[in-house]
Amino acid sequence: MKRFLMAAAATALGASSAAADIKVGMITTLSGGGAGLGIDVRDGFMLAISQSGRDDIEVVIEDDQRKPDIAVQLSDKMIQSERVDVMTGIIWSNLAMAVVPAAVNQNVFYLSPNAGPSPLAGKGCHQNYFNVAWQNDNLHEAAGAHANGAGYSNTFILAPNYPAGTDALTGYKRFYEGELAGEVYTKLGQTDYAAELAQIRASGADSVFFFLPGGMGISFLKQYANSGIDLPVVGPAFSFDQGILQAVGDAALGVVNTSQWNKDIDNPTNAAFVESFQAEFGRLPSLYASQGFDTANLLISALEAADPSDADAFREALRAADFDSTRGDFAFGPNHHPVQTIYAREVIKEGDVFTNKIIGTALENHSDAYAADCKM
Amino acid sequence: MSTILIIEQVLNGLQFGVMLFLMAAGLTLIFGVMGLINLAHGSLYMVGAFAAAAVAGATGSFFLGLVAALAAAALAGAVIEMVVIRRLYAAPHLDQVLATFALILIFSEGTRWVFGSFPLFLDIPVGLAGPVTLPGGIEYPLYRLALIGIGLAVGLGLWALIERTRIGIQIRAGENDREMIAALGVDISKLYTLIFALGAALAGLAGALVGAIQSVQVGMGEPVLILAFVVIVIGGIGSIRGAFIGALLVGLTDTLGGVFLPELFKLFMETGAAQKSGSAIASMAIYILMGLVLVWRPTGLFGARG
Known part of the structure; x- marks a missing residue:
């Protein structure tokens, strides 16, 4: 047997x-x-x-x-x-x-x-x-382009101090044409942003751009909403994806973020x-x-x-x-790497669920800044 | 750099410090009394946050969430003390580290099994939302002020417990000579379970309080655990007073370092590079502090044992 x-x-x-x-x-x-x-x-x-x-x-x-x-x-x-x-x-x-x-x-x-x-x-x-x-820079470049279109001229930018964070701020600055009210690198995995929020408040910025993927973004947005600072926020989709929006709650409503995809395409x-x-x-x-x-x-x-x-x-x-x-x-x-359109989305609430809605195009048929260096 | 900004940053440092104290107090008690290195302390912090998020989500009451966090963490602490930790008191530190590390993995994957892989929602209570204006025109989030208050109150309560109560006397005696107090008829195993549950409840409270302004997710406890170890090493292992002073020192150094070092570097570097190198040095600041304290006092600020 x-x-x-x-x-x-x-x-x-x-x-x-x-x-x-x-x-x-x-x-x-x-x-x-x-x-x-x-x-x-x-x-x-x-x-x-x-x-x-x-x-x-x-x-x-x-x-x-x-x-x-x-x-x-x-x-x-x-x-x-x-x-x-x-x-x-x-x-x-x-x-x-x-x-x-x-x-x-x-x-x-x-x-x-x-x-x-x-x-x-x-x-x-x-x-x-x-x-x-x-390519890592793409969504940040689109955020920079969106900031120009929205008329922001004095942005405070922050990202964690690691390679993708540097890429993010570089990507944003590659397309953004205004002044910088401040540029801050936070610790990777940082969960408390009180010190950065105080700097933002004191900087006289007219808008905030941040790249803080995953839990870091949840913490930042909740603390931002509670700080009394009332400036428009722009970021890449990584802090506003379907998985974490429910954990951020109302604090994310109305925030503009850039993405190559949304459920309403x-x-x-x-x-x-x-x-x-x-x-x-x-x-x-x-x-x-x-x-x-x-x-x-x-x-x-x-x-x-x-x-x-x-x-x-x-x-x-x-x-x-x-x-x-x-x-x-x-x-x-x-x-x-893809050549694609990157959209600006806004966080909305559908019934009980927080999600995103496309509000415009940030960059059309966008490639990346490194393609010229590629020899294959 | 205005005075307002500096005061605001000092408050931020204090708030961070008192939350670290809640974590470090339990850790240092457990190490001081039982001689046990508990790596799973961060998991109890996570248990508190998840319990608070689940109960607050179901009932809509943040206060009930806090109660649930305290209860769940204390219960989890008592259970792991009786099931696992109790077998480790006589074991070498390496075995303790191995076993409590296993507990981290079990708690993390168990939490994922129950709650899923996506972060949970926990918001601050409506009554504490938004900023208040302090004398001098400083706008500061009310919730963070409340955290400072709760942290100080818990510190005071712990001091009273240890210095003024019978249990406190037993705890202090246990630190000095555990065979002797066992011989004097104190039920040492009950005392150990109690201390472990108390430490766990404090960690759970910290997790729930901090979870409301951060993200409630699997693995949230480990970064805090590392800082809590730095705190108890600076303060002196086993000393609650040391944990309190150490936590405030670490909180202030970390917050103020992160703000002022990049500013300092800007005096002789261009902005982008000053930001990057300043914040890199700032993230080392607490470890440099720990090194300096250990050179000056090898047993920590208030440490008794070598």
Whole structure:
């Protein structure tokens, strides 16, 4: 009996590995403070895979715990023992920098559903690396452009003191034309902003731009609302995504933020995505979920045209980006980063749920500042 | 840099300091009396915040949320003391660190299992919302003033408990010689559970109070835990008075350093670079402070044991 069971198990294993022709390795953050982002990317990605009805795609999902060393271990395991064809999933830029260059040099394709650090868009670009979300600076550049349009001329800007924070303020300043009332780098992971709020109050600014992803943004907004400072706030979508808006509450109402995606972008793919995501998971999708969904659909579109074993044909198929994106038209620039429209959104309340509404376009067909440095 | 701004920043430093004190008080009591390094103290802070957010969300009352935070954290503290910690008193510190680190992971993933991965909402009570104008025209959030008041009141209460009550005498005796007070007929294991629950309740209270102006999410306790360890090392391990002075020192150094060091650097650097290097040095300031204090007094400001 025991022997029979083992034989059956072996047959089942054999059958499943024969059916799974394509192996995808997803390394993302599923535990710890940043888990909400990874879970959204994973859910969006897997939703697209299951909607495609393809059972020949096997997705191996691992949790990086937001730690670069663990991400590197997982990536080695996926490439060397799991022998994946395509990798995806990383949320944080420091993890992407630790994993992506080594992976693409071992002839694995990497599709980024989130992190877009500037080296990978410029000098360190690679023919096997595709970013489906944005280059890190993009949403901040759009916030700068929006500030010009809104007539702000004396902005106070702040971001955490780490590479993506520096990129954020650089990106904002690249497009913003007014004066700076102040420029502050906070500690990464800081949760109390009383000192910064006092500086903002004393600075005579006419507006505030901040990049504080995740919990840092929740803390900042709640304390800002309670400080009595009454200046308009602009930020990238990262502090206003569906996952954290409910935790901020009324403090976020009316804040303008920039994003390449929103649930009210009017196209059939997006409408179907929002509806099916809500039906499947019982919550509204965030921009991270939309990025995961688009990444999977890009992969599926390329698999329909070519097999990853034929690397050149598969790469061409990815570059063509012949899929229906939740953002409408989707195209890659020469450095394999999206060329896309970035919108200004406003936080509103629909019934009991806080969410975003598009109020205008911040930048149209926007590429990034590093494409010219990319030679591939 | 106006006087108003400086006073405001000093208040911010004080507020940060008294909240750190709530965390550090429990940590230092537990280390002082039981000789135990409890890394899971930050998890109790998180338990308090989640309990407050859940109850305040369900009932609409922040006060009930606070009560729930105290109760939940004290209960969690008592349970882990009886189930896990009790087996560790005789163990070397490395075993304690390993076991309490495991507790961090269990609490974090358990909280995620119950509440999900997305941060919870907890807002300050309506009566304490918004700023008040202090003498001199300083606009300051009322809630933060309330935090300073609560922190000072708890400090005073702890002092009275330790110096003026029978339990306080037992706690102090336990710090000095735990075999002796056991021999004198004090139920030492009950005392330990009580102290652990008290420390946990203070951490839970801090979590709930601070959670209302920050984000209530998994992993929120660990950054505070590190600062609380800095506080008790500066203040002297086991000393409540040391924890209080240490917490205020750390709060003020961290807040004022973050504001004034970049300003100082601007005198001889251009603005952007001064901001970056100033804030980098500022985030080291409390550790530099800790180093200096330890050079001057190796057992901390009020530390008795070496």
